Amino acid sequence: MCLGIPGRITATRLDEGLPAGTVDFGGVRREVCLAYVPEAVVGDYVIVHVGFAISIVDAEEARRTYEALKEMSQLDELEWMREAADAGLAGMGGAP
Amino acid sequence: MSTTITPEQFVCPTPAPPGDRVQLGHGSGGKLSAALLRERFLPQFTDDALAQLGDAAVVGIGRSEIAISTDSFVVSPLEFPGGNIGSLAVHGTLNDLAMAGARPLYLSAGFILEEGLPLDVLDRVIAAMAEAASAGGVRLVAGDTKVVERGKADGIFVNTTGIGVCRPDFAPAASRALPGDAVIVSGPIGRHGIAIMSAREGLGFEAEVTSDCATLYPLVERLRAALSGDVHVLRDPTRGGVASALNEIAAASGVGVLLEEDTLPVPGAVAAACEMLGLDPLYVANEGIFVAFVPPALAEDAVDAMRMHHLGRFARIIGHATDRHPGMVVLRTALGGTRIVDMLPGDQLPRIC
Amino acid sequence: MKFLSEYRDANVARALVSRIRAEASREWVLMEVCGGQTHTIVRQGLGDLLEGAVEMIHGPGCPVCVTPIEQIDKAVHLAARPDVIFTSFGDMLRVPGSECDLLQVRARGGRVQVVYSPLDALELARKHPEAQVVFFAVGFETTAPANAMAVWRARELGVANFSVLVSHVTVPPAMIALLESPDNRVQGFLAAGHVCTVMGWTEYEPIAERYRVPIVVTGFEPVDILEGIHLAVRQLEAGRHEVVNQYARSVRRTGNRGAQDLVARVFTLVDRKWRGIGEIPASGLGLREEFADYDAERRFGLAGIHADESPLCHAGDVLRGRMKPPACPAFGIACTPEHPLGAPMVSTEGACAAYYHSGRYRAALPLEV
DSSP: OOOEEEEEEEEEEEETTEEEEEEEETTEEEEEEOTTOTTOOTTOEEEEETTEEEEEOOHHHHHHHHHHHHHHHHHHHHHHHHHHHHTTOTTOSOOO | OOOOOOGGGOOBOOOOOOOSSOOGGGGSSSHHHHHHIIIIIGGGOOOHHHHTOOSSEEEEETTEEEEEEEEEEOOSSSEETTEEHHHHHHHHHHHHHHHTTEEEEEEEEEEEEETTOOHHHHHHHHHHHHHHHHHTTOEEEEEEEEEEOTTSSSSEEEEEEEEEEEOTTOOOOGGGOOTTOEEEEOSOSSHHHHHHHHHSTTTOEEESOOOOOOOOHHHHHHHHHHHTTOOOEEEOOOTTHHHHHHHHHHHHHTOEEEEEGGGOOOOHHHHHHHHHHTOOGGGSOOSSOOEEEEOGGGHHHHHHHHHTSGGGTTOEEEEEEESSSTTOEEEEOTTSOEEEOOOOSSOOOOOOO | OTTTGGGGOHHHHHHHHHHHHHHOSSOEEEEEOOHHHHHHHHHTTHHHHTTTTEEEEEOSOOHHHHSOHHHHHHHHHHHHSTTEEEEEOGGGGGOOOSSOOHHHHHHTTOEEEEOSSHHHHHHHHHHOTTSEEEEEEEESTTTHHHHHHHHHHHHHHTOTTEEEEEEEEOHHHHHHHHHHSTTOOOOEEEEEHHHHHHHOSGGGHHHHHHHTOOEEEEOSSHHHHHHHHHHHHHHHHHTOOOEEESOTTTOOTTOOHHHHHHHHHHEEEEEEEETTTEEEEEEEEEEOGGGGGGBHHHHTTOTTOOOOOBSOSOHHHHHTTSSOGGGSTTBTTTBOSSSOSSHHHHSTTSHHHHHHHHHHHHHHSOSOO
């Protein structure tokens, strides 16, 4: 459950008193209720579920995690092969 | 204190009866549509040409072969980014003829107009049809108009019937795919369906997506010429999308199809709209592309030839036919996993889950 | 797409698969309780890639699957009324009730409309003052803030012709019920990333502690899921059972307080029936008394609608991971996506539909493609 996707806030306003905005999802734009992310400003990325922003994407956290994963994937091939050879398990499962 | 779940408590609802009415899903191009044809229509009309269930029927008149195709257009909204019901009605039928390998020549058009339709809308629809017919090199030679009461026709319903002439050396058909054939798509997928959805109220999104609605015959002709007619299957993936078209071909030919996910040409905005609504681009309607099954040795030539034409500039190979899993379409993901791309029972519905 | 595409990087995903396979000393059994995660796992064929290292059991994480048949019957009843425009998320339209589903009601002339957001339903009510607009408020905790806001705004703006048919469920009680079951096989969980975006993860800490199961708050893209699985396997290998957060770009420990507050003001905890499982106390949300005016069940007098469920499909066994769909006698024969017997076959994330699409293929084929 929970189809929520990240999009960038391009405009904000009040919709009869309710914080709202336009969010751009990579070329698709929709009106989104921003009441649950009161600190969000234009330029922020938010996670949107059924027309409501439920969190602001922590870009720094995302970058950090992602860099770590990328690094792992680059080191990984060598490491995995070495570990597998050590354990005498050459040929054990998994792609690449 | 929490409940524990015990097996004796498990129950299940009784099955829903199949229903005694026509549902919207019957028109979606998926399994329900196929069942409607198979169970209700075909038994009353035993005919070899009809039974092929091709986009167009190829029949003989004297020593010539002609192709006939008919299609009804009920799209709402009537006007959408990239076209209107009129352009759709012409391109759609001309494309069905082209998919049978025929050169479109003549069209008829029948209109059902709803009382209260603004005449300037009608004018725009007619203008679009005239332009499409002219661009497609066809003559509109017969027509009919009826008017029904307010509420009975969603603005305009149009039926177009087309006639084209076949070449003896070019007879693509859904049943002719062979294991090993390359599966080529002529352009980006998902544009028409998303353009329509964005123009509809209720889902409330704007997208930089226009319908790909276009006449494909010139591109087909280029392909035919480059391969000297050695094209096994042509199909334009309209309602039900690429997935449904490939499933129909797989079933008709008795081959399996294996698609490579990272080759599928999905434009960014289409992908984004699909993400938002929880849709799969493989099931979204198209009106300006076709899939082709060609012998593997000719695949590169086919793609090169298509790319020389503006409609085919994004043509690419997206998979191949196989003798494994006959009748089934399988997708290999970028990760190397696989999943079946089945026919949907009815329409794809936006989801939250 | 930013913050989405990066998490589909095939190289990173493959590396994670290798790691998981290398580190698992035995086949661990994990469960995700989230339809969106099930969807990714099925679409990406992750089950196959992890075979031997991890068995993923698809939990009751799809509100479509677990909405009680009674609520569908009530929805059908409302949608058939000539004075009602019945609005719903698309997912719910094909779920079978005792006699039919919402799509069939539409075919018979009922006004049934798909909406993307509950506020769209409210807008529809304002545009059609002559009709009663009812919104089918289903979902887990992720959707509760949106549904709460629709009710709140209806009252604020004085929209009298709007009401909601509520069928909300919450995740932790279901997890506990599963863990309490004597033949539970699940050793670790992926917690739903968007449920936790709203609720935080504090509710899962006592569960991890008491039942000694690692719980990883996980996102939805292939890299997220694989990283979540990796973190769970690492804990299992080390004998740890903590709650950790893989989806840090969206989830904070205390979640979204503003959303939780509005949900608490509009809804209250109630007992809820989970389809195929039975009633789990305090596992659902219902409207508070002060919002009773907006409760469609009261407005239209639906209390009398009960559904007798007969044991024909094994949705419950499947939802609890006790039975794999292919073992069900009706699977693929009496029960298919076109004629579903139970909700897990209806929903594209339902376990049965998932197996129908991947299992069928596996049965027909050797492993290599």
